[in-house]
Amino acid sequence: MSETSITDSVETKIGLDDPALLINRELSWLEFNSRVLDEALDERNPLLERLKFLAIFSSNLDEFFMVRVSGLKQQVELGLTNKTPDGLGPQAQLDAIAHRLRPLLETQTMALRTQILPRLAEEGIRICDYGEIKILPRQQERLQRYFEEQVFPVLTPLAVDPGHPFPYISNLSLSLAVLVRDPVSRKELFARVKVPQGLPRLVPLGIPNQFVSLEEVIGAHLDQLFPGMEVLSRHPFRLTRNSDLEMAEEEAEDLLLTIEQSVRNRRFGEAVRLEITPQMPVHVRARLLEELELDEQDVYEINGLLDLRCLWQLAGLERPDLKHRPFSAQVPPDFRNPQLDIFQLIRQGDRLVHHPYDSFAATVERFVSAAADDPDVLTIKQTLYRTSGDSPIVRALIRAAENGKQVAVLVELKARFDEENNINWARALERAGVHVVYGLVGLKTHAKALLVVRREKGHIRRYVHLATGNYNSKTANLYTDYGLFSCRPDLGADVTDLFNYLTGYSHQTHYRKLLVAPARMRDQFVELIDREIAARSPEAPGRIIAKMNSLVDPILIRALCRASQAGVHIDLIVRGICCLRPGYAEVSENIRVISIVGRLLEHSRVFYFGNAGNSEVYIGSADWMPRNLDRRVEVMTPVEEPRLREELVAFLNLLLSDNRQSWELQTNGAYARRQALPGEIEISSQQVLIDRALSR
Structure with missing residues (x-):
């Protein structure tokens, strides 16, 4: 399918129900990953930071194939022809994905080979070809010793012949397809050697910042794996499998055990992508496709290193001159007394x-730790969606239970690719006497909520923390997120009702202040949008600013377009997927969409409604996607303190002024990078906020 047929063949005037108003979700995600790749191409970024973006681009694609592409392939195999709201069926989406992705992969490979690696070599950092090492006897000896001592013992050559069936290839594993010849029979034979994942992918040469890939080291010593055989050639390949968990939750007697079994089964999903190099012979390629039950469309040729996640190894080198200026979170002034x-x-x-x-440790972790040790605290309740491997928060919750407090924690076992980590934490919490629940059947609990109940002078006071991001000390250094601390009685009562819904039996749908999904959140957001329409006037046409990670929900998209038709001015700050096409005359012409991609991952969700001068601002966990609004427990909280509302509005306006890290969505679905005009000051919103924090 041509790109033109997807992005350019649209009418100038369309209705609210016309599929042409919407951009395909999968193609919009690819455009987001293209913006990630562009950060690697941007010469204004330090060299090792550019490497990080190449690695992130690759890691993002892995998850995209494991979850999204695998789902489309399953639909095709089942003969389903259902179309997404934008009008594309499963096969059309797969065709469009391949059409858009192949040029991006070529760009990634060329950028690494012709731009970034040569520049790194000028800085003394190199990934060497094994041929270069042959003229360095000391390095050859070092690699020979490394191979014999560290690599050879963990390798298992697997022959493929009538007596040896084709081996199972695990998800995201890198392998060598090896061709050897028997000197007696002169027959060509095929074998597979897995590149071990437990060893560094880039092997140090003993010269500072000089490396060679592990697959090259293995390839140069294949004669030791196949003694007496003639090694003809070796060809790297990498397989991606379907890794989306499928569970019959309603039939699960023990959700923890069900998730645990599903995680173990993940590595056995159906094959969805085969990455190879162009040098692989046609007959070897055909053999792999046949054995893995893949088609040519599933093959992606990479003219260079496979699996660029290995570039994180180089990005971690101690070369501060090739990285962003270090930044450490600061203790907010209010928390310093x-x-x-x-x-x-x-x-x-x-x-x-x-x-x-703002420091996560000096605010959120301090709050949980203080609650764990305070003799007047009676109860702590918290949701955990994703948390770090060595979590101070989990340790504080365990300490609280050991101190005799009632501690209840909802651990979301279905947090994709964090299931195993969460299972381990759930068991540790249970051993300490914490009341652990695993979420609601059929729903993920994505809300970020913390409740502390404290006895004060004979009365009970409830303290809450409601946030846009996870209780994870590691991602708190990389993701931009907001959190609100409050002891307002109405918020405390709402959060109490929320936890009763999560841990007990409840059909709670009405809350005093909170917007809660899947109860009424979508309807309430539609009401807030419609209120802007009703309150508009020539002097005050209405104003909406919405910042989120993804905008997919057709109902909310149509509501925004209705507001645009009424003259409401709408700015959307959507980091990732945006399925709304802005700029259509008489439909979405008053809607502007930007995306900010920089050194920090924009993760906060902030929603502003002008309300005829009586503005309202909400923060919380929910993106505007059907999954968030229908199949997840999500929470948005109003920020009612005037000075805090003003702070959030100033933040949104700063993002809208960004002309360094921002991109603007065009009507055809493409993004154009914003740039400072002649005479304008270049504004990077993230750098402005870093500088402000450091100056405090």
């Missing part, structure tokens, strides 16, 4: 923290 405990601080007024500019 040593005479004021955190509960006193919150009682003085709501507090808003913005990570990673």
Whole structure:
């Protein structure tokens, strides 16, 4: 399918129900990953930071194939022809994905080979070809010793012949397809050697910052794996499998055990992608396709290194001159008074923290730790969607239970690719006496909520923390997220009702302040949009600014277009997928969409509604996607303290002024990078916020 047929063959005037108003979700995601790749191409970024973006681009694609492409392939295999709201069926989407992706992969490979690696070599950092090492006897000896001591013992050559069936190839594994010849029979034979994942992919040469790939080391010593045979050639390949968990939750007696079994089964999913190099012989390629039950469309030729996640190894080198200036999160001024405990601080007024500019350890972790040790705290309740491997928060919750407090934690076992980590934490919490629940059947609990119940002078006071990001100290240094601390009675009562819904039996649908999915969140957002339409006037046409990770939901997209038709001015700051086409005359002409991609991952969700001068601002966990609104427990909270609302509005306006890291979505589905005009100051919103934090 040609790109023109998807992006350019649209009418100038369309209706709200016309599929042409929508951009395909999968193609929009590919455009997001293209913006990630562009950061690797941008020479304004330091060299090792550019390597990081190449690695992120590859890692993103792995998940895309494991989940999204695999789902489309399953639909095709089942003969389904259902179309997405934008009008594309499963096969048309697969065709469009391949059409858009192949040029991106070529760009990635060329950028690494012709731009970044030569520049790194000038800086003394090299990934060498094995042929270059042959003229360096000391390095050859070093690699020979490394192979014999570290690599050879863990290799298992697997022959493929009538007596040896084709071996199972695990998900995301890198392998060598090896051709050997028997000197007696003169017959050509095929074998597979798996490149071990437990060893560094880039092997140090003993010369500072000089490496060779592990597959090259193995390839140069294949004669030791096949003694007496003539090694003809070796060809790297990499397989991706379907890794989306499928569970019959309603039939599961123990959700933890069901998830655990599903995680173990993940590596056995159907093959969905085969990555090879162009040098692979046709008959070897055909053999792999036949054995893996793949088609030519599933093959992606990479003229260079396979699996560029290995570039993280280089990006971690101690070369600060080739990286962004280091930045460490700062303690917010409100949290610096040593005479004021955190509960006193919150009682003085709501507090808003913005990570990673504000320290996660000095705010969120301090709050949980203080609650764990405070003798007046009776109860702690918290949701955990993703958390770090060595989590101070989980340790504090365990300590709280050991201190005799009632601790209830909802651990979401279905957090994709974090299931195993969450299972381990759930068991550790249970052993400490924490009440652990595993979420609701049929729903993921994605809400970020923390409730502390404290006895104060004979009364009970509830403290809450509601956030846009996970309780994860590692991602808190990389993702931009907001969190609100409050002891407002209405918020405390709402969060109590929320946890009763999560841990008990409840059909709670109405909350005092919170917007909660799947109860009524979508309807409430539609009402807020419609209120802007109703309140508009020539003097105040209405204003909406919405920041999120993804915009997919057709109902909310149509509501935004209705508001645009009414003259409401709408700015959408959508980092990733955006299925709304802006700029259509008389439909979406008052809607502008930008995306910001930079050194930090924009993760916060912030929604502003002008409300005829009585503005409302919400923060929380939900993107505007059907999965978030229908199949997840999500929470959005209003930020009612005037100074905090002003802070959030100023933040949104700063993002809208960004002309360094931002891209603007065009009507045809492509993105154009924003640039400072002659005479304008270049503004990177993330750098502005970093500088502000450091100056405090």
